[in-house]
Each structure stands twice: as C-alpha cells, then as structure tokens.
Amino acid sequence: MRHIISILIENESGALSRVAGLFSARGYNIESLTVAPTEDPSLSRMTILTWGSDDVLEQITKQLNKLVDVVKVVDLSEAPHVERELMLIKVRATGKDREEMKRMADIFRGRIIDVTETAYVIELTGASSKLDSFIAALDAGLILETVRTGVCGVGRGDRILKV
Amino acid sequence: MISGAEIVIRCLQEEKVDCVFGYPGGSVLHIYDALFKQEQVKHILVRHEQAAVHAADAYSRSSQKVGVALVTSGPGVTNTVTGIATAYMDSIPMVVLCGQVPTAYIGQDAFQECDTVGITRPCVKHNFLVKDVKDLAVTIKKAFHIAATGRPGPVVVDIPKDITAQMCDFEYPKSIQMRSYNPVVKGHLGQIKKAVQMLQEAKRPIIYTGGGVILSDASDKLAQLARKLDFPVTNTLMGLGGYPATDRQFVGMLGMHGTFEANNAMHYADVILAVGARFDDRVIGNPEHFGGEKRRVIHIDIDPSSISKRVKVDVPIVGNVADVLDEMLKLMDGGFKTDPEVADWWKQIDEWRGRKSLAYRQSEHIMPQFVVEKLYEVTGGDAFVTSDVGQHQMFAAQYYKFDKPRRWINSGGLGTMGVGLPYGMGVLMANPDAQVACITGEGSIQMCIQEMSTCKQYGLPVKIINLNNGMLGMVRQWQEMFYSKRYSQSYVTSLPDFVKLAEAYGHVGMKIERPEDVEPALRKAFTEHKDDLVFMDFIIDPAANVFPMVAAGKGLTEMILAEEL
Numbered sequence: 066m067r068h069i070i071s072i073l074i075e076n077e078s079g080a081l082s083r084v085a086g087l088f089s090a091r092g093y094n095i096e097s098l099t100v101a102p103t104e105d106p107s108l109s110r111m112t113i114l115t116w117g118s119d120d121v122l123e124q125i126t127k128q129l130n131k132l133v134d135v136v137k138v139v140d141l142s143e144a145p146h147v148e149r150e151l152m153l154i155k156v157r158a159t160g161k162d163r164e165e166m167k168r169m170a171d172i173f174r175g176r177i178i179d180v181t182e183t184a185y186v187i188e189l190t191g192a193s194s195k196l197d198s199f200i201a202a203l204d205a206g207l208i209l210e211t212v213r214t215g216v217c218g219v220g221r222g223d224r225i226l227k228v
Numbered sequence: 229m230i231s232g233a234e235i236v237i238r239c240l241q242e243e244k245v246d247c248v249f250g251y252p253g254g255s256v257l258h259i260y261d262a263l264f265k266q267e268q269v270k271h272i273l274v275r276h277e278q279a280a281v282h283a284a285d286a287y288s289r290s291s292q293k294v295g296v297a298l299v300t301s302g303p304g305v306t307n308t309v310t311g312i313a314t315a316y317m318d319s320i321p322m323v324v325l326c327g328q329v330p331t332a333y334i335g336q337d338a339f340q341e342c343d344t345v346g347i348t349r350p351c352v353k354h355n356f357l358v359k360d361v362k363d364l365a366v367t368i369k370k371a372f373h374i375a376a377t378g379r380p381g382p383v384v385v386d387i388p389k390d391i392t393a394q395m396c397d398f399e400y401p402k403s404i405q406m407r408s409y410n411p412v413v414k415g416h417l418g419q420i421k422k423a424v425q426m427l428q429e430a431k432r433p434i435i436y437t438g439g440g441v442i443l444s445d446a447s448d449k450l451a452q453l454a455r456k457l458d459f460p461v462t463n464t465l466m467g468l469g470g471y472p473a474t475d476r477q478f479v480g481m482l483g484m485h486g487t488f489e490a491n492n493a494m495h496y497a498d499v500i501l502a503v504g505a506r507f508d509d510r511v512i513g514n515p516e517h518f519g520g521e522k523r524r525v526i527h528i529d530i531d532p533s534s535i536s537k538r539v540k541v542d543v544p545i546v547g548n549v550a551d552v553l554d555e556m557l558k559l560m561d562g563g564f565k566t567d568p569e570v571a572d573w574w575k576q577i578d579e580w581r582g583r584k585s586l587a588y589r590q591s592e593h594i595m596p597q598f599v600v601e602k603l604y605e606v607t608g609g610d611a612f613v614t615s616d617v618g619q620h621q622m623f624a625a626q627y628y629k630f631d632k633p634r635r636w637i638n639s640g641g642l643g644t645m646g647v648g649l650p651y652g653m654g655v656l657m658a659n660p661d662a663q664v665a666c667i668t669g670e671g672s673i674q675m676c677i678q679e680m681s682t683c684k685q686y687g688l689p690v691k692i693i694n695l696n697n698g699m700l701g702m703v704r705q706w707q708e709m710f711y712s713k714r715y716s717q718s719y720v721t722s723l724p725d726f727v728k729l730a731e732a733y734g735h736v737g738m739k740i741e742r743p744e745d746v747e748p749a750l751r752k753a754f755t756e757h758k759d760d761l762v763f764m765d766f767i768i769d770p771a772a773n774v775f776p777m778v779a780a781g782k783g784l785t786e787m788i789l790a791e792e793l
C-alpha cells in the first residue's frame with residue numbers, strides 16, 4: 066500500500082540524514098522525500114512517499130517517532146487529504162512538435178514557463194498520477210529532461226499537523 | 229567565565245560522575261588539562277578506546293548510573309564504534325564525549341578528522357555536534373537526559389577543539405524541556421485493566437521478562453507480581469537476575485540455548501506476559517513456528533516500536549516497566565483470582581523439568597559447565613559475572629544462578645567478543661568491593677587483552693575464568709552440527725602462555741588442567757588473591773557443546789538436547 070508520511074522535525078543540521086538513514090538501515094522504501102522549513106523556521110516539514118504492508122507502516126511511524134529530533138509524525142493517507150507534486154519537464158519543440166507540445170500542455174493544464182527556439186519548459190502540478198500520465202502522453206523521444214519535487218500533502222479540514 | 233574544557237568537567241561534576249574512562253589525544257588536550265586541575269572526576273586510562281566504552285557501559289549496567297567515556301577525534305572515535313553499538317543494542321545509558329578538529333577545519337580532511345556524527349548515527353540513541361560554546365552545557369545536559377530516560381541508550385557529544393578553548397559563563401540547566409522528546413512513563417490504565425483480566429483467564433500462563441526489568445529497576449515489583457500470580461517465569465539472556473534464578477517459579481532462560489521447560493512453556497502458553505523483552509530471533513526462533521493460534525500476548529515495554537514488531541500483541545502497554553507493574557499490582561489487590569487449571573500447567577512444567585536438559589556428562593577433562601557451577605559455589609552466588617561471547621557465555625548464563633539484577637553483564641544484542649575484561653573493569657569502578665569474575669574464552673579474551681595493563685595501573689582485581697578449549701568453540705559447534713565438521717578457521721593455534729602473559733602484566737596466572745583442581749584454584753583466587761587480578765586458564769574438554777539448542781530458523785520446540793547425540 067502507498068502511504069504519505071508527514072513529519073515535523075527540528076530544523077537542525079543532520080535531521081534529514083537521520084530520517085534517510087533510518088529508512089535505509091531498516092530496509093524501508095522511499096519513493097520520494099521532500100523537505101523545507103515551515104512558517105516556524107525552527108521546524109522542518111518532511112513528506113515521504115513510501116509503500117509497505119500495514120505492519121511495516123506501523124514500524125515506520127514508530128521508528129520515526131523514536132528519533133529524538135522528530136516532533137510529530139502522521140500517515141496522511143490514513144484519512145482524507147490532498148496531495149500535489151510539481152514537475153518541470155523540458156521537451157523538444159521544433160517544427161510540428163512545437164504546436165503539439167503547446168496543445169498537450171494546455172490539455173493537462175500545464176504552463177510553458179520557458180521558451181527557446183528548440184525547447185519548452187513546461188510546469189505541471191497535480192497528483193503524481195497526473196504527472197505520470199502527462200509523461201506517458203508525450204512522445205518519449207521528445208522529452209529532454211524531467212525534474213519532479215516528490216509528493217507533498219496536507220490533511221483536509223480540521224486535520225492539522227502542528228506543534 | 230571559564231573555558232569550554234572547564235565547562236565539560238563542571239558538567240560532569242554536576243551530573244555526579246565520579247569516573248570517566250578515556251584516552252587522550254590532540255583534540256581533547258584542553259579537556260584533559262581541565263581534568264588534571266580537579267579531583268572530583270577520576271579518569272581511568274584504558275589501553276584502547278573500545279575498552280573505554282565497554283567499561284563505561286558496564287559501569288552503567290552494574291549500577292544505576294550513566295557511564296561516561298572520553299576520547300579524541302578520528303581514530304579515537306572510530307575505535308569506540310564497537311563499544312557504542314554494543315551499548316546501543318542492549319539499551320545501556322551512556323555518554324561518549326569525543327574531541328573533534330577545530331570548527332574551521334571541519335570538512336577539510338584535517339588531521340584526525342572523521343565524521344563522528346555520521347559514523348555513529350546508526351548506533352546511538354542520539355548524537356550532537358557542538359557548534360557554539362554557549363550551547364555546550366545545555367548539550368551535555370541533554371545528552372545525560374536522553375541517555376537515561378525512556379528506552380535508554382548511548383549518546384555521543386562531538387566537541388571541536390576550538391570550542392573547548394573559548395570562554396563562556398557557566399550555568400548548568402536544572403532541567404531540560406524538549407518538544408521533540410517526551411518519553412512516556414505511565415502505562416494506559418485501560419490497557420493495564422485488560423491485561424489483569426487476561427491474566428485471570430489464563431490457564432497456561434508464562435511471564436517472560438527481559439533486560440527492561442533490569443534497566444527500570446523493577447525486579448522487586450516483578451517478584452511481587454510473580455508471587456501473587458504463582459505463574460512460571462522465564463528470563464531472556466539480557467533479563468537474567470531480573471527474577472531470582474533459585475526460585476521455584478523460575479524455569480530458566482529461554483531461547484536458542486534455553487531450558488527444555490522454558491522453551492516448551494513459552495511455546496505452549498495460552499497467555500504470555502512479556503515484560504521489557506522484545507521477542508528477538510535468539511529468543512523465539514522463527515516467529516512463524518512460534519506458539520499456537522489462540523495464544524494471547526500482553527506486552528509491557530517503554531519502546532512502542534518493540535511492540536508488535538515480530539510477534540502480534542493483543543494488549544500493548546507502553547510505559548516504564550516499574551510503573552506499569554506497580555499499577556498492575558494495585559489493580560490486583562481486590563478479588564483477583566487466577567484460574568485453578570494453572571495447577572495442571574505446573575504439572576506439565578514439572579514433567580518438562582524432569583528432562584533435566586542442563587545435565588551434562590563428566591569426562592576426564594574439565595567440563596566448562598562444572599567450572600561455572602564451582603564458581604557459583606565459591607562466590608556464594610553473589611559475584612558480578614561478566615562474559616565474552618561464545619560457548620562460555622552460554623555456559624555462564626545457564627549454570628550461574630543469578631538471584632539479583634545487574635550481576636550478569638554481557639553483550640546480548642550485538643554479541644561482541646572482547647567485552648568481558650573491560651566489563652570487569654567497569655563493574656569494579658562502580659562496585660569497588662565486589663567479587664568480579666570474567667568468564668571468557670581463549671578467543672574472546674585476546675580481543676581486549678591489553679586491558680590487563682589498565683587493571684594493573686588501577687588495581688582492578690578481575691578474576692579471569694578462561695574456559696580454554698583451543699577453539700572458537702561456538703563457531704566450531706555450528707560447523708560440527710551444520711557444516712559436516714568442516715572446521716574452517718575455528719581452531720586457535722599458537723595460543724600464548726596465558727600464565728606467563730598474566731605475569732608479564734604483573735598479575736597472578738594459574739593453569740588448571742584437572743577437574744579436582746578446579747575448586748581449590750577458584751578458592752585460592754577469591755581468598756588468598758582476593759585483591760589480585762588472577763588469570764585462570766582452565767584447559768577444558770574441547771568437545772563440549774552447548775545444549776539445549778534451537779537451530780537458527782527453527783521453532784522453540786525443535787530443540788536438540790544433549791542426550792540425543
């Protein structure tokens with residue numbers, strides 16, 4: 066099962082390596098990991114996309130909670146939440162492909178944020194599956210580069226992760 | 229204002245640390261200078277940093293205090309890693325203070341630089357790099373606090389040299405608040421009630437206890453509870469002494485080399501009360517072969533991640549063992565009654581006991597089991613026994629009947645050969661008048677043998693019981709049983725003359741080759757040579773094996789017993 070773990074952690078140097086080290090030492094999967102300071106700069110918020118059985122997920126959250134720097138951990142995917150990922154994708158845009166790329170970006174509600182004679186950079190935000198579909202919809206030979214932020218997410222309504 | 233180095237020492241004084249184990253070097257010279265100028269904190273100069281950490285670890289295991297080690301940067305730190313990992317696996321509270329190259333040099337591959345925080349991260353409870361002298365005192369305070377609370381463990385504080393030279397006002401915080409670290413103490417009352425109910429319903433109960441009982445100083449409470457319930461009790465290797473081994477209700481150690489009765493009782497129990505134990509692979513064998521469908525488990529542990537990690541738990545209780553047992557006892561005050569069918573269970577257990585799974589054959593050689601039995605007699609069962617890792621460790625655990633906690637000092641989790649002698653040093657520093665025996669093998673003892681020199685310097689009269697089979701016995705046993713007797717690299721040739729070696733270090737050496745000499749030699753060591761380190765080289769039967777044995781990957785009832793061979 067796919068899970069999104071949100072972590073509030075002291076914004077200390079080395080905090081990221083404690084979390085990453087825990088995952089590799091115990092053989093847990095990390096599909097993606099994002100981290101940045103919160104509105105309170107002494108705290109960072111990390112989002113980890115992982116998968117595993119319920120037992121593994123129980124261990125992951127318990128082990129994360131055990132890290133001395135970790136303030137709070139929730140499994141966002143246990144309850145209603147919204148999630149987003151940002152992708153920048155650079156595509157070849159010459160000849161007839163130039164028009165086609167523009168059209169595809171529009172269909173997926175992407176934005177072209179950089180234009181040169183031969184290439185576009187398209188920005189696309191959404192659920193990871195939408196980004197996957199966009200990539201699948203393009204002619205693979207025209208994709209020059211992709212960069213994705215990894216998933217971040219937040220619980221809906223009153224579900225708030227804060228100290 | 230005082231220097232960072234003086235702050236370090238003042239912090240140790242504030243923490244009432246009476247001794248640290250260490251080894252100096254460039255990056256800790258300021259600290260050693262500050263140490264020199266005072267008397268409150270004693271320093272034990274070891275001969276290898278690994279031993280400093282092991283000694284600090286045993287200091288902690290054998291008392292209730294936090295052990296402290298002090299080492300220099302780079303190789304000083306890398307030498308400590310085995311010791312830190314050993315303490316981590318057994319949840320031993322300890323603070324390791326490490327020198328580091330000056331702040332401005334960090335990351336430049338400076339002389340004796342290593343990434344201490346990075347290298348130790350996976351084997352510490354927490355670690356710190358001090359970046360500002362103003363943070364030094366509070367960081368050390370945090371280190372002691374984290375090491376000793378919750379599930380205890382080692383904490384490393386990495387201190388760059390320039391910080392020990394800078395001046396700062398000193399104020400030691402009285403207490404520490406950390407929003408990210410608030411270990412639970414009290415168990416959930418509703419869960420405890422459920423547990424008490426389940427204990428009343430049990431027909432084939434077992435109390436299974438581990439190192440958590442010892443770490444939380446809960447053995448008195450455990451004894452009260454066990455008496456009240458009249459249920460059988462088994463201990464893990466780490467839990468020995470948590471319940472008196474000579475008590476009628478004690479069925480012995482369980483696990484890979486557990487007794488027939490303990491392993492069967494654990495397997496066939498309908499209710500398991502697990503207290504500060506973690507169902508690890510050496511204890512329950514293969515979890516898929518462990519216990520029946522209807523078995524129910526109550527698990528008390530301070531670390532939630534230990535619960536339902538390997539075995540599904542029905543009543544999890546997260547809390548400090550002593551506090552939870554206390555609550556349980558209170559709830560059992562009125563109208564508590566156990567099931568009468570437990571009497572039948574006891575009959576079954578007594579039948580299992582009848583197999584006498586620890587009986588062993590005498591031979592013309594000295595049997596290792598016999599040495600441990602005699603040691604038990606000669607020391608009145610009251611010694612602190614440290615051990616190394618191997619067959620001798622298991623013989624010590626099986627045949628020395630520990631009635632008190634903190635008397636059995638061994639590396640259970642990591643299984644580190646070499647701990648025995650430095651453990652003896654740590655025990656003696658914490659318990660200066662104690663009888664201390666280090667049960668070891670000719671393989672293990674050579675891994676930290678240089679510490680005989682430290683023992684000489686500080687007059688630490690460890691009695692080294694070398695069960696010398698000329699073999700890496702435990703390795704040999706596995707090769708005999710599972711590798712068709714292909715004894716690949718398990719035979720130790722060119723052993724030193726241990727008697728002469730002991731004498732060369734200024735100690736007493738004895739070589740004992742006949743069974744009838746065992747007891748007199750031990751008596752002599754513990755009376756006439758009470759204040760000496762005595763190296764007793766017992767030449768034992770090289771064919772002796774440890775039984776019962778549950779082979780790796782098997783279930784607890786699939787035991788190989790001595791008489792079956």
Ligand SMILES: Cc1ncc(C[n+]2csc(CCOP(=O)(O)OP(=O)(O)O)c2C)c(N)n1
Pocket residue numbers: 616617618619620621643644645646668669670671672673695697699700701702703
């Ligand atoms: C540092 C370390 N290296 C290797 C091992 C693997 N090992 C476990 S027991 C053992 C043999 C120990 O031999 P000895 O100390 O003579 O004890 P014996 O089994 O003969 O009683 C070995 C090599 C270990 N536990 N620790």
Ligand SMILES: [Mg+2]
Pocket residue numbers: 618669670671695696697698699700701
């Ligand atoms: Mg040996």
